[in-house]
Amino acid sequence: MNDFSDYESFRPNMTREEVLVWFQRRLNRPPEAFDIYQVTLPGAALPGRHLLGYCYLNLGESERALREFKKCVKEGYHDDWQLVIELTVEIEAKRRQEALNA
Structure with a gap:
């Protein structure tokens, strides 16, 4: 902190x-x-981090969004676990597809 x-x-x-x-x-x-x-x-750090994650997500910056959502979970906002999992799967699928296309 x-x-x-x-x-x-x-x-x-x-x-x-x-x-x-x-x-x-x-x-x-x-x-x-x-x-x-x-x-x-x-005192608004956790909600702010959560909203920042959504901002990154809406800007198409999935990896930055994932980083913020992971921090939220680590800081005790466990509702973001599903987003962490979904983004991790999405980012990994994208990397695999890019590797196949290369």
């Missing part, structure tokens, strides 16, 4: 660059949309 315990230094009137620097210092990597969501709505 990310360490965002220093909420006081995060101000709503920060510029985009200041926000990116704030996250970079805490994460030691460039921030992702989920990181920003987690700070702006503490």
Whole structure:
């Protein structure tokens, strides 16, 4: 889990660059949309991750969606198990088909 315990230094009137620097210092990597969501709505991380998974799925980014749904299951949202299984089967079938076509 990310360490965002220093909420006081995060101000709503920060510029985009200041926000990116704030996250970079805490994460030691460039921030992702989920990181920003987690700070702006503490306690909403799991529902946010679940919705992020659906966003990736609707954008056709199955592997990224699978990664988010797996994290949801790991964090205790077990309703996503079926999506994890279905996406795993779908991605593997696609890989096999691509291997046959190559």
